[in-house]
Amino acid sequence: MPAKVTFTEAKNLYESKFPNNKLIKFESASRPCSILCYKHGLVEDLGFRNLRLSKFGCPKCARDHRRRGVDAKIKQYLDMNSSKRLNKVKKFGDTVPRRTDKTRRIKSCTLAESPVEYSCKGSTAKHALTNKARTGELSSSHVQPVLDDKPEDLPKSNFALVPYHSDVKVAAGLGRFNNTLETLPIPLSLPELQKLGVQPNNIICCRVPDNSMDPILQDGALVGIDTAETEIHSGKIYAFMDNDGWSYIRILVKTDDSRIKIHSYNYSYETEIVIPESIRVIGRLFWAASIF
Known part of the structure; x- marks a missing residue:
């Protein structure tokens, strides 16, 4: 992307990748911009470079996607432990176990006080x-x-x-x-x-x-x-x-x-x-x- 980008050029770059969203404020690639997300409405103070290279085009949409993964893990835990109550969930992510000499843990499955062998x-x-x-x-x-x-x-x-x-x-x-x-x-x-x-x-x-x-x-x-x-x-x-x-x-x-x-x-x-x-x-x- 060139060093100087006009609003029209930035709008075309963004909306061609995320047609459901709209770029409504843009000054330069290094300044915060604002978008109109089809799901979350107005979202402000975003970095354009990271926004354009992101998968969802909206940080709130990305957060919802991660949250759905967390909810799936919680549902699995509660389904497996119907007599227990989950008080705390910690350290969720999309990683797989690392190859180390220590105990391997899958971070996306780490549940507090979970009896499941993760x-x-x-x-x-x-x-x-x-x-x-x-x-x-x-x-x-x-x-x-x-x-x-x-x-x-x-x-x-x-x-x-x-x-x-x-x-x-x-x-x-x-x-x-x-x-x-x-x-x-x-x-x-x-x-x-x-x-x-x-x-x-x-x-x-x-x-x-x-x-x-x-x-x-x-x-x-x-x-x-x-x-x-x-x-x-x-x-x-x-x-x-x-x-x-x-x-x-x-x-x-x-x-x-x-x-x-x-x-x-x-x-x-x-x-x-x-x-x-x-x-x-x-x-x-x-x-x-x-x-x-």
Whole structure:
């Protein structure tokens, strides 16, 4: 855009992109301008450069768009927790979990006092085995896998070797049959498992082959399941099977009428309501590693 723009030129630039709105005041690109929004009426003291490059052409329309996303998250929370009341909502945004070594949280789902597991502990599944890890001197504050060709060489006082199913994974979404063979076990930090109260002999590891739990659990995410926790606590993530032998990873919520709601993070998958006898819980997901 040229340094000096006339009112007519600015009006044409703006209204050609946002035909429902009108530019009613413009002095220069560096001075505040005013628009007449088709939805919110007169909106003043706007920067023209940012306004012209925006998606909605009106900051109030952009705010309403973000608010609709927040309302959708609140509705999902209240639907999953009918006996609770939401007192505070904080830190909403459009971001996905960041790839860090700390607990990953999806900001757009962060609800105060929410029992839903909006965080997945762990980092990427493709960790090289360092000398420090081999000697058991891990400083990690969370359960972290160490993939190695010879996991049995790791110090048994620092690592637990848990079964890993690689060929046909525990299914999410549409599900797949689980007639898998074990491959190399996954070494997990034994001290961290003890802090979580998870017994190594109750753990199975597998990969998620679908996007029904996206963006928290990506397609191909490595997950850890505690098979000792088969009692459903509303809002937790579980691996379970239906009566036809299909397996899933979903959020399970108990309803007031003794039924079970099956939720997905991915809104493309509808919420299902089933009776407890129609599913068999394999265990609770307590850890996941994924690449974002």
